[in-house]
Amino acid sequence: MSSESPVHGHEEVISSHVHAGHEVHHHHHHEESFVSKYVFSQDHKMIAKQFLITGMIWAVIGGLFSVLFRLQLGYPEMTFPILEDIFGKWAAGGRISNDFYYSLVTMHGTILVFFVLTAGLSGTFANLLIPLQIGARDMASPMLNMLSYWFFFLASIIMFSSLFLQSGPASGGWTIYPPLSALGQATEGSKLGMDFWLVSMAMFIVSSLLGGLNYISTILNMRTKGMSMTRMPLTIWAIFFTAVLGVLSFPVLLSGAILLLFDRNLGTSFYLSEIVVKGEILPNEGGSPILFQHLFWFLGHPEVYIILLPAMGMVSEVLSVNSRKPIFGYLAMVGSLFAICILAFLVWAHHMFVTGLNPFLGAFFVLLTLLIAVPSAIKVFNWLTTLWRGNLRLTPGMLFSIGFVSLFISGGLTGIFLGNSTLDIHLHDTYFVVAHFHIVMGVASMFGMFAGVYHWFPKMYGRFMNNTLAYIHFWVTLAGAYLIFWPMHYSGLAGMPRRYTDYSNWHSFNMFQDMSRFISSVAMVVFAVQLLFIFNFFYSIFKGRRVTSTNPWGANTLEWTTPVNPGHGNWPGEIPEVHRWAYDYGKDGRDFISQTEPVGADESKH
């Protein structure tokens, strides 16, 4: 950080040069205090680390919840007195109570989908990579960027405190369908826990929107000289489309959530009609619970791409760097991201095939859903052809990227089953669905995130993570992911429904008991290995092998032209100018050609 003050000195000059006359607020303290550097930081790199570490804490909590409910599912006949010691009435007699089970499942989904794979993934890598890879000193509005993190923090605090409510956290599933979620009398989890959930999510949406606005305007407005849109690395393209999806779909979830808050607390009837709950006849009339599902899934489906696209972008980048080959079909990759982005808004009703949706309407949603297979297949083809005859360096980041491609194929194929409205009559709400979305969205995106962490850790902390631990982490997680979710396809095809705590007295499905126990055991091992990753992460921040060169992976993108530990402002001198795309690997007998190198006389421009 010794280069701090010259960086700032220069920043004033450059940025006032770039957008003349808006630099009123650019009075940085040259000596940053602990608070302004680590807590209320406006440096995009520090905000990225804040998102990452908060996301990791959430991942441990969410993962632990899955271990708890897998314990129940795998060993329904056993009692664990220690659970009663910890959770009291929620695990009376050492068995997880039904209410507690539903709370665990709900919180597992909410935490992993929103707090880990949206905020933890996009928040981290959009903040870290956008300014570094497009050649900007910071985001369009560092202030909004900081607010984005602190709204996320606030959402986290509210969600976390809901775990300690007397009536427990929300328990209506992460999709919080009314009327269950709207009526406190219906279940414990729909009491105060649900209000906490809604308020927390409102804060979360504000955080996502502030972040997304910033990502879009930074990418479109603050690229360095020569960085045309078609020279951007695919990570940036992916993050850009992710932000567009978020900015357009999260507000709709907010409207749905606001109406639900009205129904819960002001006695309105947006979603409620003619309900009798526990013998009590409710006065609500004329509402429609299906309306909520439309509003929810209009966000909910883009949300799965909000989770997946950044992982796709990072995987494309890491695969190309470590294959020492250009990415295959760059424009096709951008085009398919765009196609996915458009289709994401047109398929929401495939989550609602069995709600009484008009089958004629359903046919269109089937068609549009299956169309997503086309851009997805293009991407898979391009990843495989990038690997094909490459000079592969199997770094941990690379392994996780290859693992991502594997998982994306396996999970994507089952999506074709589920996208058919007729098959969905049988498959919906079974373990088949659980297996599908965990592999394609959950584990695959986690793999993308791991790939990103291993690959950009040297940029974040100036050190490498431990490779041996990383390889153990990779192989156990990959094998574990398949061992956990593959068997679920079979029980799902047999019709085994999700959301039950105990199948032992259910003769149709108790034959899967041994399999369930096996899944639970593997889940615990995989969870333990994630703790190994967390240990590796924090250990390496302080004790990891130091990075000695600025460009340890031999990559072309701009983040590797900064110093090993870049200060606020990223480049000590001028921002580098870009002359070529990001994927000149193995060209003209050279291993790699950085984006900053001018196009030679014997080269054509691109």
Place this chain on the structure above:
Amino acid sequence: MSLQRKRTHPHKFLLWVAIGSIIMMFAGLTSAYIVKRSQAGWIMLEIPTIFWYSTVTILLSSVAVHFAVKAFKDRNIPKYKQMVWITAVLGIAFLIMQIIGFMQFSRMDIRLVGAGSNASYSFLLAIAGLHAVHVLGGVIALTVIGIRAMSARSKSYNAVPVEVVATYWHFVDILWIYLILFFNWMK
């Protein structure tokens, strides 16, 4: 760098994306309204007359903010200050009229919330209420730039913050016109 100078200022661009996002929220709500309207038990909405007065008020405030930007660009700071405060006061007047409008419902014995309420009026409250929150945000922004112009310390000729606030203000104005036409048309 000459290329970048021609580009939209990042903060203005930020606002345009934010406007897109707000539009999506109200599009979600108004399409929910359309869906609900076709279902049983729907009562046709009566819009209180005062909402038309508030429409005129917010239209006038948009004119005022337009002159504020013009005055600022002409470096006519006294007139600029005057226009900003007029806009803010008209904005507050708009909010008060909205509140009066909703209080009239209770006098007409129409329940917006609670037992016996009909979703059509609840929708009006939710949608117009959310719009009012956005207007309130605009009033706060106007107050901030108003106070900034009053303090002698900072003399800024940077028009970007003023233009950002003005664009946002025009947006909430247009949004309200859309909403009132929507409710009227949906009758």
